[in-house]
Amino acid sequence: MIKLGLTSRLSILLVCIGVAASGATGYYAYRANRAMIKQEAERSLLTSTQLLDQRFTAALGDVAVDVLVLATSPSAVAVARGDEKSGGGRLRLEQVIVGFMVHHPEYLGIRLIARADHGLERLRVERGAQGVVVVPDSELQEKGQFAYVFDTLATASGDVYVSPIGLKRQAGSNASNGKPAMRIGAPIVDANGSKVGVLVIDIDLTQVFGRLERDLPGGYLVYLANEWGDFLIHPDPSQTFGFERGRRVLMQASFPATRPLFDGGPANLTFHARAGANGTPAQAFAFVRSPFGKVDGNRFIVLGLGRPLTNVLASANALGSQIVRMVVISSAVAIVLATLFARALARPLRALAHAATHVFDDAHVERLPVSRSDEIGVLARCFDRMRHEIRVQMKTLQAKQRELTHLAGHDTLTGLPNRMRFMEQLEASILHASHSGERLAVMFVDLDGFKQINDQLGHSAGDRTLVVVAQRLREALQGADLVARLGGDEFIILASDVRSPEAIDDTADRVRTAMGEAVTLGAHCMTVGASMGISEFPIDGDRAEELLAKADAAMYVAKTSLHRRHVRYQELVANEPSAQCDEISRQA
Template sequence: MIRPGLTFKLSVLLACIGVLASGATGYYAYRANRTMLVNEAERSLLMSTELLGQRFSTSIDDVGADALVLASMPSTAEVAQTDDGAGPNAARERLAQVYSSFMVHHPEYLQVRLISRQHYGLELVRFDRDADGLVRVEGDKLQEKGQFAYVFDTLTFSPGRIYTSPITVNHEYGSHAAQGKPTLRLGTPVSNGNGAVVGVIVIDIDLAGLFRRVQSDLPSDYEVYLANEWGDFLVNPDASKTFGFDRGRRVLMQDSFSVTKPLFEQTQSEVLVNGLARPHQAAGQVLAFVRRPFGDLEGNRFIVLGLAKPLDDVLSGANLLGDRIVRMVLIFSVLALFLAVLFARALTKPLHSLAYAATHLFAEHAMETLPLKRTDEIGVLARCFDRLRREIKAQMDALHAKQRELVHLATHDVLTGLPNRVLFMEKLENSIDEATRREEGLAVLFVDLDRFKQINDQFGHAVGDKVLVAVARRLKQVLCSADVVARLGGDEFIVLIEGPRSAEAAPAIASRIMAALNEELQVDGQGMTVGASIGISQFPDDSGTAEELLLNADAAMYAAKSGGRCAYMRYHDVLDMRRREQFEQAHAAAGIGATEGHEAEPTA
């Protein structure tokens, strides 16, 4: 199993860092964008809610101002004080025209009434709104309203003050289009010239119509919530939750949205909540609530107004950005992977060079790739490694030289530099194997110097060593380059002749050796003649092993030396001579002369 290398591991590590960095950045940007969009939506909703509340308060104030205008008309006090609602009355008719004009120009007005203090709060002038338009209620259809709070409470007010009723559902009999609608009533006292309150002006406002007008420019995806000071829903996207108190089942805003409790406790004036931060309190929505007082402050009237926007709509831009971020993260991840591979390769390339140089320590081409010119830590490491390699190479070269020297000393003669007995025997065995395979012969010449002992005794060992060196040099001059000459020890040398010429060339080579060694040698200015006796043994005629060939050549050399110095003899001649001697000895013992026999003489 191939284990991943450093480049692969570093590429994976850098790629993971790049992918994690781009992913984390993209995720943070996505989350930050979501939070920013939600916060912006909260601020926008809060601003819209405050603006809506301000418009509501302004609209209520405008209604109060209209009521004050109607109450301040001189004919209003006159009619309220003197009229009983029966029969014609010019002042009453003039007021009716004014009231009708107010109803026409204010479609959110459901009723405008002038109610007298006398006659148990009798309506003197009354305009209603129905499906067909305006309806004036006259004569016996006018009703007594003195028992209603918006009449008797307003009568207690000083002139110029505005009474604001709770927001309720209108259940008064004969109220035409106002029947069953959420209604807010504003009233103001009517006073005579003496300042005495003689009646009231009451305007009934269609709360739904008023809200349609003030929220007309809100975006279509906004949802509106409105609650009275007790928390009862007056406006809710789910109509079944509105005016629950009128149906015997109260649905409170603070129960549906617990974050609004401080608004009803009047400890806070605004609340923001979103489904991103508080999913349990605003599931899937962004909400803004404000508490808005309206009407006479002494009545402590206020509403809690809320706007909501779906969280999905708020986050639509973030979702689009998220898709783009995912694509960007993927692109940057691929780019990070590509850059990680390039960076890892650039970073590990010098390390690979160092590793290659370490595994090819003495290869010059491997050293050429080392980043020796770099100025960073890798360059320092490369230069240190190069110095270390040079020192190791120098040590190894010295060690190899010593090793070669030791091997040469183990296989060569120290004095003459010729192969010694060990190397010669190894070469002889290999040559025998090769000659056997090729079916060829070879010859071994055993050379023994004749007068070396006398020279050594006469001139000393130092001169004797120089004589041996000169003999070795002369032997190499006589022999061919293919022939092998070795020193066995003392004054004994051995020559190996290979190839098909060995049988015929051996005697001639032996003669050249003897001739060369019979020539005078100049050693330290003195001439001296060494001479040599040579024994020859041949493969495969005389033997098939290296040891026997050497022994047979030695025996032939001794035979030549005993027959007379400066001669050579072949081993098979020695065998012939021995057989003749044995034959003659056998015949002599039997009394038979060796008439046909003759002694083998050494060949000169």
């Protein structure tokens, strides 16, 4: 499994934050713009609906004016009374009515009904398959039993009656072939103020709304319902006038959001519907409640417009594409910036990590960001102080270690190597000489007059004497030779690269001369002297202990001799029997 470093993880985190932020911003900008476009479409649709309602009301007002014009004409009064059976007044009225029918294609018919004779029609002009025709007198009917007749007669002079919107069926047709229609009528009043009849115009609402819809953009859908919610106009004709067919189709059932309009709520509302599963697009709707008529049974109508949101949301979708491109670009920028920022942030951390792993490596120490004022700067300064303290402590420990190592291998009084250190060096020299063919000499030195100095002048004088002797021995030897103190007044010398016996004698003479010099101890001047035994590698042995023992044996002989101050072990071998030499070695 790949383990990501801090830079990679920080880069990924910052990239995720940047992409999420830009994506969320773009998404909510798209959603907000889409919602604003929908709201604007609904407001625009509501304005169009209100304008359509006003124009519909104005159209009905124009019809009412026509009704009043015809009802108040002198010919209408005469025809309603039946005064002229065949005269110029009836003919003129017919011509006027025919003219109105020709210029108003929404008029299905105009009739003049007398109050007398059970509401007998005196004049009826209809729009049929052959155009506008005047119905013969033989086909005129009694209409006094219809509500629109007696309701119009009950209307005050100068006012008009507006009927409920119903289904106008042509003669011989069924209910499914009818047209949504309504009647507007006015009473005919004579000079005495008596109502002698009514004049009624039948209006084809399909024609009215068809004319009004011409001013609307394409794709608008018109809905109209009565006060109970029955659809009177619907894009699907099968949904209209359900009460005429025994199956009511209510607006508040098809559009539940419109229910407040029928329950006394606000006079207008807007809403939108989502796209349907059957492929219907999302739509915006606006509905307006408008007063209608002046008699019971039709107090108001609800007029509505619907509009598909496909074209409306096209701009939002285009903006969405732009937002996606912007999000992609901003995400790419976020990736680059996050990578650069993560590297910049991790660089001082890497410097700290490198410094932590190279605390004692001065050659590879990077400059820490101690000048920064942020948390990384605080960390760098703390680490720098810690590194300095560690270095100081390590230097102290190393000094102590060197001191302990020196003490472990050297004599504390004279500073010379001790027996352990000397034996290590002797073994190493023997190993080296075994390969190189060199010769070595081991000189065992024992001070002759040290006991008298110690007894007469005290231990402090003895210690000073040992220090002076050690210094003189160092000075008497060559650079490669080694002198060590074995203990008490015994010293041992390792002479390296001895090329001849004469070289050994020269070294021994220098040591004897150095030991023969007087040592000043306060007011006393004492002579020390020394006895030396010498063993050689490889002729006297090839082991360190063996060479030391034989040098000790030779020193013992020199110390007991009256005339010789140094004795070589080889001299003992040449002058004494072998058994005696072995005994001397064992005694040593």
